[in-house]
Amino acid sequence: MSEAVLPPQFAELERWAATWCLATEPERWAQRQHSSMQELQAFYDACFPRAEEAIAWCDRFPLDAMPADAERLFQLLHSLLLVSYAVEVWRQPEVIHAGSAQIDRILEPRP
Amino acid sequence: MLFPAEGPQVARFQKPAEGTWTEHHPELGTDFVSFEDSISPAFYEREREAIFQRAWLNVGRVEQLPRNGSYFTKQLPGASIIVSRDLDGRIRAFHNVCRHRGNKLVWDGTPRGETRGNARQFVCKYHGWRYGLDGACTYVHQQDQFFDLRREELGLASVHCDTWAGFVFVNLAREPQQSLRSYLGTMVGALEGYPFDRMTERYSFRAVNASNWKVFSDAFQEYYHVPPLHTHQLGPTPEARNPEYTFEAAHYQLDGPHRMVTTSGTHKHQWPKEHLYPSEALTRSGSTGPWDAPDLGGKLAGVNPSGIARWGIDNFQVFPNLEILIYERGWYVTYHYWPTSHNTHVFEGDLYFVPARSARERLAHEYAAITFKEYGLQDCGTLDGTQMGLEQRAFGEFPLNDQEILVRHFHKTVGDWVAAHAREREGAPAR
Numbered sequence: 001m002s003e004a005v006l007p008p009q010f011a012e013l014e015r016w017a018a019t020w021c022l023a024t025e026p027e028r029w030a031q032r033q034h035s036s037m038q039e040l041q042a043f044y045d046a047c048f049p050r051a052e053e054a055i056a057w058c059d060r061f062p063l064d065a066m067p068a069d070a071e072r073l074f075q076l077l078h079s080l081l082l083v084s085y086a087v088e089v090w091r092q093p094e095v096i097h098a099g100s101a102q103i104d105r106i107l108e109p110r111p
Numbered sequence: 112m113l114f115p116a117e118g119p120q121v122a123r124f125q126k127p128a129e130g131t132w133t134e135h136h137p138e139l140g141t142d143f144v145s146f147e148d149s150i151s152p153a154f155y156e157r158e159r160e161a162i163f164q165r166a167w168l169n170v171g172r173v174e175q176l177p178r179n180g181s182y183f184t185k186q187l188p189g190a191s192i193i194v195s196r197d198l199d200g201r202i203r204a205f206h207n208v209c210r211h212r213g214n215k216l217v218w219d220g221t222p223r224g225e226t227r228g229n230a231r232q233f234v235c236k237y238h239g240w241r242y243g244l245d246g247a248c249t250y251v252h253q254q255d256q257f258f259d260l261r262r263e264e265l266g267l268a269s270v271h272c273d274t275w276a277g278f279v280f281v282n283l284a285r286e287p288q289q290s291l292r293s294y295l296g297t298m299v300g301a302l303e304g305y306p307f308d309r310m311t312e313r314y315s316f317r318a319v320n321a322s323n324w325k326v327f328s329d330a331f332q333e334y335y336h337v338p339p340l341h342t343h344q345l346g347p348t349p350e351a352r353n354p355e356y357t358f359e360a361a362h363y364q365l366d367g368p369h370r371m372v373t374t375s376g377t378h379k380h381q382w383p384k385e386h387l388y389p390s391e392a393l394t395r396s397g398s399t400g401p402w403d404a405p406d407l408g409g410k411l412a413g414v415n416p417s418g419i420a421r422w423g424i425d426n427f428q429v430f431p432n433l434e435i436l437i438y439e440r441g442w443y444v445t446y447h448y449w450p451t452s453h454n455t456h457v458f459e460g461d462l463y464f465v466p467a468r469s470a471r472e473r474l475a476h477e478y479a480a481i482t483f484k485e486y487g488l489q490d491c492g493t494l495d496g497t498q499m500g501l502e503q504r505a506f507g508e509f510p511l512n513d514q515e516i517l518v519r520h521f522h523k524t525v526g527d528w529v530a531a532h533a534r535e536r537e538g539a540p541a542r
Contacts, residue, residue: 025480051393058470066470074470081478084390085485089343097340101491103458103484107315109466109473 006076007057007069013050013076016043020079021072025105028082032093037086044087047080064111071111124361124375124419131513132363139519143508148525149323150502155453158525161532162431163188166368167273167280167287167294169433169447170194174277174311175227176202180244183227184217188450190283192270193217193233197244204272204281205246209235210265216242233267242267275300277307278433298366299429302437304412309405310443310463314480317459318491322498324432324448324456325525330490331426331434331446332517334358334374340493341486344398351386362417363516368430368524370517373415374423378402378439394478398486399423401475404441405465428517430524441465444483454498460487 005017020043022028032040047054058074061067066074086093127135134141148154170185171194182195184207191207193216209216214237219226232249233242241250246267254260271282273291280291292300320327330336338345338356345351361375380402384392395402414437415422427435434446447459462480467473511519 048389048393055393055471055474061470063467063470063473077474078477081390081394081474082481084388085481088347088388088390089485095485095488095492096343097492098488099492099495101318101320101488101495103316103318103460103487103491105314105480105484106317107313108480109312109314109476 005069005072007073010050010054010057010073013047013054013073016046016076017072019043020083021075022079023075023110025078025082025108028079029105031079032082032086035093037092040083040086040093044080044083047076048084051077051080066111124359132516133513133519136365136516136520139516139523143510144519144522145508146326146501146522147507148522148529149325150453150498150504152453154529155323155450157529157533159188159450161529162525163450164283165288165528165532166431167282167289167291168431169278169280169429169445170204171279172277172307173202173274173279174308174313176279178229180229180231181227182217182230182233182244184225186225186449187281187283190270191215192281193267194272194279194281195244198231199245201245202272202274202279203244203246204270204279205267206270208268209237209240210248210267211235211238211240211251214238216267276303276305295429296366296369298364298371298416299369299427300413301416302413302427302435305414305437306407306411307443307463309407309465312464312466312476314462314476314483315459316461316484316487317457318487319451320456320458320491320494321454322456322494323454324450325521326497326501327456327458327490327494328428328432328434328446328448328521329518330494332370332372332428332521333515334360334372335512335514340489344486346382346386347388348386351382358514360514361419361422364416365520368528369428370520371416371425371427372517373417373419373425375419375421376423377421378423390478394475396475396478396482398479398482400438400440400442400479401464401472402440403472403475404439407441407465428521430521442479454502458491 004014006014022031054073054077058070061070090096126132129135133139168187175183176196179196179198179200182193185192185194192204193207194204196202207216214235215222216235217226217233239252243249246269248262248265251262271287273280275291275295338358342352360372362373364371379397379399391397414425422439425437432448436444442464445461449457451457460483462483464476467476
């Protein structure tokens, strides 16, 4: 078992950290596209119920000075929001009617 | 692409005395419209010269040039340029071409890509010629090998450059026919005092699309397509997600080559929770942006010009290829469409927010940015098909309804510019 990366009270989400604690949208997007609907649904079902609590936890720290474990949790929340579209809206990993189109996020605020 | 800020209840709005927006502008007519201008390689060549070599083009924001010495490159149709802030703080633009043998001057990795950074001078990779940020040639390698070379006469080729409301514009004409402010006119010009400068948290998106630049722009000049194409955007419930839901924009306005549309409706943050996606409720955000607006002070310059109640979005189309969408919730978006051939273009979408002060605010911005891409992909995918369909030439002309008045105005304006340029070239007096 690898070392815990999330704040201790979110230990139950630890099993998703290796896959979904990703720093940038291009990485998260690629992960969503490479995941099955079962995997996305399982991640969503595990994380969404804890999301409000996780946001509140991250909100205790300044955006640019989060402790490492809160920052990882923050990344997990970013992934959850991206996955939410597959689960809540499209009910499939891909956007309906997107065809072969691609839109790249080339700049995003950090932190 | 973006949800029209309408609730399930449909509002109806006062139209001009003629009864329709289109007939208020008789020069537009109500006939079927040809999109040959979007599929013809020959027309594209004329358009590139008549429009992209003569109109003021927005290439970025002043925030992209934060310090003296900041620069970025930008590929325009037919010309790569350098935009820089010189050592006196003045913003300038130059053709990105070395005076010596015409090599592309500033690039990083590949001459086909864009770059940005901070520099005290530009050095040509080929023979080492150097230029100051004011474009002056400062060094010629082995100058004594040349023939009566006067270095001071060999600076970079300047491009006309001006700023308005923090937007940096260039004009590739030798002498632009109008100043930038005169070109922008009163409708767009009224946005001058809008607090764009406070919205510095930026998300940038780029797509290479297999359609003419105007075909993509057309989709964002009307909201008629939103209920059928973006059905999911309306919400998770059958009541919200009704593809037969009808939409009317509250106000349309034309000013010279520019145009705008205003939407009105029940804001998403006022919707009953059962009509929201769980993540919308969680983040208090979505397609009309974060629900909790920043305090921008009093009345905002230039927005909602017709004073519509329950104002939602203003969508300003600045000719030829810039759109500025200003949201009631205190953020804005820009679109740019850069043609690369008659049936390809690069689309840029940029979202600008007042910088988040907390993790919760950032996630509200993030969810709006995610939403932008999800529905934007539907537009990109569909418009690929539009280009294919138009190129089939199964039909010569197409009907446009009153909600598509801006599409009609856009294609007429493009045609007028191309025709006027042709008359000028033939020596006939321009209209």
